[in-house]
Amino acid sequence: xxxxxxxxxxxxxxxxxxxxxxxxxxxxxxxxxxxxxxxxxxxxxxxxxxxxxxxxxxxxxxxxxxxxxxxxxxxxxxxxxxxxxxxxxxxxxxxxxxxxxxxxxxxxxxxxxxxxxxxxxxxxxxxxxxxxxxxxxxxxxxxxxxxxxxxxxxxxxxxxxxxxxxxxxxxxxxxxxxxxxxxxxxxxxxxxxxxxxxxxxxxxxxxxxxxxxxxxxxxxxxxxxxxxxxxxxxxxxxxxxxxxxxxxxxxxxxxxxxxxxxxxxxxxxxxxxxxxxxxxxxxxxxxxxxxxxxxxxxxxxxxxxxxxxxxxxxxxxxxxxxxxxxxxxxxxxxxxxxxxxxxxxxxxxxxxxxxxxxxxxxxxxxxxxxxxxxxxxxxxxxxxxxxxxxxxxxxxxxxxxxxxxxxxxxxxxxxxxxxxxx
Amino acid sequence: xxxxxxxxxxxxxxxxxxxxxxxxxxxxxxxxxxxxxxxxxxxxxxxxxxxxxxxxxxxxxxxxxxxxxxxxxxxxxxxxxxxxxxxxxxxxxxxxxxxxxxxxxxxxxxxxxxxxxxxxxxxxxxxxxxxxxxxxxxxxxxxxxxxxxxxxxxxxxxxxxxxxxxxxxxxxxxxxxxxxxxxxxxxxxxxxxxxxxxxxxxxxxxxxxxxxxxxxxxxxxxxxxxxxxxxxxxxxxxxxxxxxxxxxxxxxxxxxxxxxxxxxxxxxxxxxxxxxxxxxxxxxxxxxxxxxxxxxxxxxxxxxxxxxxxxxxxxxxxxxxxxxxxxxxxxxxxxxxxxxxxxxxxxxxxxxxxxxxxxxxxxxxx
Numbered sequence: 060x061x062x063x064x065x066x067x068x069x070x071x072x073x074x075x076x077x078x079x080x081x082x083x084x085x086x087x088x089x090x091x092x093x094x095x096x097x098x099x100x101x102x103x104x105x106x107x108x109x110x111x112x113x114x115x116x117x118x119x120x121x122x123x124x125x126x127x128x129x130x131x132x133x134x135x136x137x138x139x140x141x142x143x144x145x146x147x148x149x150x151x152x153x154x155x156x157x158x159x160x161x162x163x164x165x166x167x168x169x170x171x172x173x174x175x176x177x178x179x180x181x182x183x184x185x186x187x188x189x190x191x192x193x194x195x196x197x198x199x200x201x202x203x204x205x206x207x208x209x210x211x212x213x214x215x216x217x218x219x220x221x222x223x224x225x226x227x228x229x230x231x232x233x234x235x236x237x238x239x240x241x242x243x244x245x246x247x248x249x250x251x252x253x254x255x256x257x258x259x260x261x262x263x264x265x266x267x268x269x270x271x272x273x274x275x276x277x278x279x280x281x282x283x284x285x286x287x288x289x290x291x292x293x294x295x296x297x298x299x300x301x302x303x304x305x306x307x308x309x310x311x312x313x314x315x316x317x318x319x320x321x322x323x324x325x326x327x328x329x330x331x332x333x334x335x336x337x338x339x340x341x342x343x344x345x346x347x348x349x350x351x352x353x354x355x356x357x358x359x360x361x362x363x364x365x366x367x368x369x370x371x372x373x374x375x376x377x378x379x380x381x382x383x384x385x386x387x388x389x390x391x392x393x394x395x396x397x398x399x400x401x402x403x404x405x406x407x408x409x410x411x412x413x414x415x416x417x418x419x420x421x422x423x424x425x426x427x428x429x430x431x432x433x434x435x436x437x438x439x440x441x442x443x444x445x446x447x448x449x450x451x452x453x454x455x456x457x458x459x460x461x462x463x464x465x466x467x468x469x470x471x472x473x474x475x476x477x478x479x480x481x
Numbered sequence: 482x483x484x485x486x487x488x489x490x491x492x493x494x495x496x497x498x499x500x501x502x503x504x505x506x507x508x509x510x511x512x513x514x515x516x517x518x519x520x521x522x523x524x525x526x527x528x529x530x531x532x533x534x535x536x537x538x539x540x541x542x543x544x545x546x547x548x549x550x551x552x553x554x555x556x557x558x559x560x561x562x563x564x565x566x567x568x569x570x571x572x573x574x575x576x577x578x579x580x581x582x583x584x585x586x587x588x589x590x591x592x593x594x595x596x597x598x599x600x601x602x603x604x605x606x607x608x609x610x611x612x613x614x615x616x617x618x619x620x621x622x623x624x625x626x627x628x629x630x631x632x633x634x635x636x637x638x639x640x641x642x643x644x645x646x647x648x649x650x651x652x653x654x655x656x657x658x659x660x661x662x663x664x665x666x667x668x669x670x671x672x673x674x675x676x677x678x679x680x681x682x683x684x685x686x687x688x689x690x691x692x693x694x695x696x697x698x699x700x701x702x703x704x705x706x707x708x709x710x711x712x713x714x715x716x717x718x719x720x721x722x723x724x725x726x727x728x729x730x731x732x733x734x735x736x737x738x739x740x741x742x743x744x745x746x747x748x749x750x751x752x753x754x755x756x757x758x759x760x761x762x763x764x765x766x767x768x769x770x771x772x773x774x775x776x777x778x779x780x781x782x783x784x785x786x787x788x789x790x791x792x793x794x795x796x797x798x799x800x801x802x803x804x805x806x807x808x809x810x811x812x813x814x815x816x817x818x819x820x821x822x823x824x825x826x827x828x829x830x831x832x833x834x835x836x837x838x839x840x841x842x843x844x845x846x847x
Contacts, residue, residue, distance in 0.1 A: 165581075166581040170580050172579060173579060180833050183832050184828075253840050254836070321715060321717055322715075346701050429846065432845075432846065444551075446573075
């Protein structure tokens with residue numbers, strides 16, 4: 060038969076060079092996908108290096124506890140068999156002396172002292188003194204020798220502390236981040252009343268962030284509305300007024316608020332000159348919570364106005380007109396027809412402002428005085444001043460978890476899809 | 482002290498071995514991290530410029546200020562040390578030395594003796610260790626704006642500072658427990674010399690906070706050294722604590738009507754540490770040997786009113802380089818000003834800072 064019947068046609072379609080079409084198509088698809096991946100690869104690498112890795116590192120640091128384990132391995136091992144009921148036996152003291160000698164030579168022993176000092180003041184000098192003297196202890200009995208160096212070595216709670224922190228991971232930073240600690244017996248207890256600070260600051264941070272978000276909505280909504288509805292020439296001018304401060308350095312804006320609001324500042328002097336307040340009763344508007352609220356509201360305002368504006372710009376005027384022609388009064392038309400359409404903008408601006416406010420640091424530091432400090436100022440403090448990076452990481456971790464929970468809640472209640480940045 | 486000889490021997494070996502290598506690999510520049518502003522300026526004039534003129538090695542300055550220790554720790558831990566010298570206070574220096582973040586040396590080996598041959602370990606006022614070379618003594622003290630008090634009724638003591646009835650007006654205090662607790666005790670009647678003994682007891686600590694409670698409502702808290710002169714000039718506060726050099730600057734250069742209360746000044750050291758792992762150790766030693774000698778330390782006082790940390794430098798302190806003001810009466814180390822000085826106990830603070838600061842911050846947030 061010269062002509063092949065349709066049934067004997069090759070069941071697999073091929074391209075010109077004979078490869079099956081399906082395979083060839085898949086290859087092309089894969090090539091495209093690979094090209095697309097190459098395009099996003101720099102961004103991916105950037106996010107990985109500047110975002111994912113540091114956050115991972117922070118999470119890790121909040122529980123890492125290498126000092127005692129690595130620098131005093133013998134002591135840790137010897138303590139593993141100790142029941143914690145009476146002063147440890149001679150072998151533990153022998154291990155202690157070995158570790159102290161080694162640590163003194165490698166100059167690492169101070170790290171142990173610093174680490175333990177976070178849990179109990181006085182440990183720096185105990186460890187330092189003991190390491191200095193341990194060098195001269197040639198032979199046992201080590202227990203007596205160390206007790207002669209400092210009678211604290213006969214204190215069970217010191218040994219329990221070393222045993223507890225002699226693990227590669229610890230919960231003590233996370234506990235400290237929520238104002239908890241462990242008592243001498245190792246039970247989790249709240250810190251003494253006069254040392255509790257983090258929970259209060261977390262509470263204040265969330266409350267102020269919510270308040271500031273609310274204020275930016277109140278102040279930003281009418282401005283965004285004007286921006287979206289005024290004729291182009293006027294709205295452009297208004298837009299410049301919104302954007303100029305946005306482009307101005309944060310520090311300049313913050314310090315100008317100091318000039319405006321301080322006791323002898325512009326506002327107070329004006330009020331005194333107008334006779335509204337007396338010279339002795341100038342208002343305290345800065346270096347306290349009020350200062351933080353005012354300055355942060357101003358600085359974060361554009362983050363509310365811009366998403367609102369872009370949403371409002373896309374709302375056709377016809378809807379409100381239709382509502383009006385159907386008999387709604389202006390307020391009803393605005394509230395029932397216009398506002399619901401701007402919700403995605405409010406959502407986007409709200410989340411933006413709230414998340415920025417929660418991590419805000421420089422403005423409260425400059426104008427917050429004592430009562431306007433936020434939790435981020437504590438993180439900065441532990442990063443830069445006390446150098447307790449474990450605790451800084453732990454506070455950061457708690458803050459991250461709290462924000463994620465809030466985000467999930469937001470997603471539940473409002474829906475992240477219902478958010479529009481433009 | 483017993484282990485000194487071995488360290489000395491080691492240092493000598495390193496020095497000799499290093500000198501050979503050094504000639505071949507002299508660095509082009511050293512990077513020095515300090516406090517910025519008038520302070521860095523005084524170092525540039527008194528230390529950096531003479532050093533560059535002599536050796537040809539340029540000095541690059543950076544101004545991390547109070548975050549110097551944090552930056553140093555980050556550099557040493559990541560193994561990328563870019564700072565060759567860092568200017569820090571005594572308490573963080575002690576702490577970083579404990580943590581093994583600093584290069585160690587024998588000060589008598591690497592530093593220049595006094596002109597009369599006194600070895601450095603005997604010539605320094607205090608604080609010189611195998612990690613830390615103090616260069617200045619500065620004071621945190623109270624100063625007031627005299628236009629805010631009627632003549633004849635100006636505050637003269639720390640007790641007056643805590644007396645809001647007779648000396649009304651806001652107080653500017655640094656947002657830190659350092660100093661404030663000591664002064665609270667002094668105002669409460671504790672003798673200057675027993676401040677730390679009392680503060681070390683729980684009752685003493687309570688007493689200090691209780692005294693601070695009495696003025697808390699009137700306090701404006703500052704954080705950066707530039708703030709208190711500004712607060713005083715703006716009449717935001719009537720009395721403020723400040724670093725004495727900043728007040729001097731405002732008095733002499735800006736002619737501000739500020740008066741220093743020379744009572745209970747808190748003396749503190751500031752000076753050099755070398756981050757562990759720097760590659761320019763030999764050049765750094767050369768820099769230190771030259772710029773911390775008796776004359777150069779005294780020279781710095783021509784530009785800023787901080788006292789040199791060497792005893793032998795004190796008599797050489799002369800006039801301000803730009804205004805010709807006699808610097809001696811402005812020095813915190815001047816005997817007249819030293820009568821009631823409190824020397825900050827950096828060791829005690831290194832140990833107790835974390836827990837006390839926690840309490841201080843909680844007290845502030847109340």
